[in-house]
Amino acid sequence: MNAIEVRNLVKKYPGFKLDNVSFQLPKGYIMGLVGDNGAGKSTTMKLIMNSIKRDSGVVKVLGCDNTSKSFVKVKEEIGVVLDEALFPEVLNAKQVNNIMKRTYMNWEEDRFFGYMDRFSLPPDKVFKDYSRGMKMKLSISVALSHKSRLLVLDEPTSGLDPIVRDEILDILNEFTRDEENSIVISSHITGDLEKICDYVAFLHKGKLVLCEEKDTLLYKYGIVHATRSEFGVVPKNAIVSKRETPYGIDALVFREKTPKTVKIEKPTIEDIFVFMHKYREENYK
Amino acid sequence: MKGLLLKDFYTLIKQVRFFLLVLLFMALLPGTSMAPFVILYAVMLPVSILGYDERAKWDRYAAMLPYTKKSIVLSKYIMGYAGLILASLLTVTAHVVYANIKGSVPELGYFYEIGVLVCIALFYLAVHLPFMYKFGVEKGRLVFLALTAVVVFGLMYLSDKISKGLMLDPYDLLAYIIPVAITANLVSILVSIRIYEKKEF
Structure with missing residues (x-):
């Protein structure tokens, strides 16, 4: 079964359109949403949670159409972390525990305070005095403390230092060890996504450029650094996009279509992402 | 819903503590009528909460929690009503205590006065909350001011009429x-829910 199923999703704003986006996240897996600013990542997240109304298409979350009345019940099993949106700043974590106890049927107080401890978050301090990273950690603690089966995480690692980010990625990996649990996560930090995701979806200007298994993606593409003459043997249909430098040519290529004589390096998600967006646009200007 | 109310309560608690101090101070000054002040303050409580919510982008977060938009809106009205009940109980108690100290009988007229004030406060809530939901707290405050002007002039007009004996006495009023x-509140709740359901965060 799919944790998330999105079909032909459309949402129009003045000056922006999320255009006919379709993808599926099977249960037990992690999907990373990658995209530049304004690509439609947050819009997609909001549409998954139905906090904004879609213009057309279908969104099913944990098997439930998210516009149906029963979706409120399904939300019990979804943990959400949003970039910048949280409780009023005069509250503290102890109070959040009391509020959530009365919000989620499956609230796990011990687990929540366990995470507070693990992240060294002071429970009595008001959020006004929390740093951005601390707020993020609090938000993640909440999302993980009500027996969620799905986590919807919008930029959960932004503003955090590498050590904490790593710790959070560990926790997320732990979470999906249970095959019933799934995660959809967006981030600018493609390295984080590369570490944990099973699937990667690229959004650009409201369109889904690609959505594939990470391993397939990393195998399918390759990076070539070559001089102009060396690069001459690479057929045109093997080149996804290229960048010319004073020293030669850097290119993203299809591994299968590139001659064996050319040295191909393993790409990172970031390489694929940057080449697909930036240089492709420059190449086709 | 309980979680939402608790969150609103926590948001206000510090502010209300300060308010109670002011109240105590005013109660110690004989001859001042604190009733209108207290009751109109209660009406402003939901606005205060909305202000805090807006700054924290709480509504975006709340939309992710297992709450219906209906209950999110309704909880603000309930906070307003709870504040109003508390404020009027407080002033009535203060009045009775004062009367006892002075050795006089509490005036019946005072209770009617409180009744009228509570109704005005309810009317206030009914009119300004939909505007708050529609335009946000900053612009909504302008409506609040305009409403205050209308109410003040309305009261002046009414008291003028009443003193001239041309209209009803407070009891009939x-x-x-x-x-x-x-009725205004019922309509207002429906309107606010509609506005909130259409809103996107």
Whole structure:
């Protein structure tokens, strides 16, 4: 079964359109949403949670159409972390525990305070005095403390230092060890996504450029650094996009279509992402 | 819903503590009528909460929690009503205590006065909350000011009429304005829910 199923999703704003986006996240897996600013990542997240109304298409979350009345019940099993949106700043974590106890049927107080401890978050301090990273950690603690089966995480690692980010990625990996649990996560930090995701979806200007298994993606593409003459043997249909430098040519290529004589390096998600967006646009200007 | 109310309560608790101090101070000054002040303050409580919510982008977060938009809106009204009940109980108690200290009998007129004030406060809630939801707290405050001007002039006009004996006395007035206040609130709740359901965060 799919944790998330999105079909032909459309949402129009003045000056922006999320255009006919379709993808599926099977249960037990992690999907990373990658995209530049304004690509439609947050819009997609909001549409998954139905906090904004879609213009057309279908969104099913944990098997439930998210516009149906029963979706409120399904939300019990979804943990959400949003970039910048949280409780009023005069509250503290102890109070959040009391509020959530009365919000989620499956609230796990011990687990929540366990995470507070693990992240060294002071429970009595008001959020006004929390740093951005601390707020993020609090938000993640909440999302993980009500027996969620799905986590919807919008930029959960932004503003955090590498050590904490790593710790959070560990926790997320732990979470999906249970095959019933799934995660959809967006981030600018493609390295984080590369570490944990099973699937990667690229959004650009409201369109889904690609959505594939990470391993397939990393195998399918390759990076070539070559001089102009060396690069001459690479057929045109093997080149996804290229960048010319004073020293030669850097290119993203299809591994299968590139001659064996050319040295191909393993790409990172970031390489694929940057080449697909930036240089492709420059190449086709 | 309980979680939402608790969150609103926590948001206000510090502010209300300060308010109670001011109240105590005013109660110690004989001769001042604190009733209008207290009751109108209660009406402003939901606005205060909305202000805090807006700054924290709480509504975006709340939309992700297992709450219906209906209950999110309704909880603000309930906070307003709870504040109003508390404020009027407080002033009535203060009045009775004062009367006892002075050795006099509490005036019946005072209770009617409170009744009229509560109705005005209810009317206030009913009119300004939908605007708050529609335009946000900053612009909504302008409506609040405009409303205050209308109410003040309205009261001046009414008291003028009453003193000239041309219109109803306060007792009859109450019989008219209670149903108006209740109806206004029911309509207001429906309008606010509609506005909130259409809103995107």
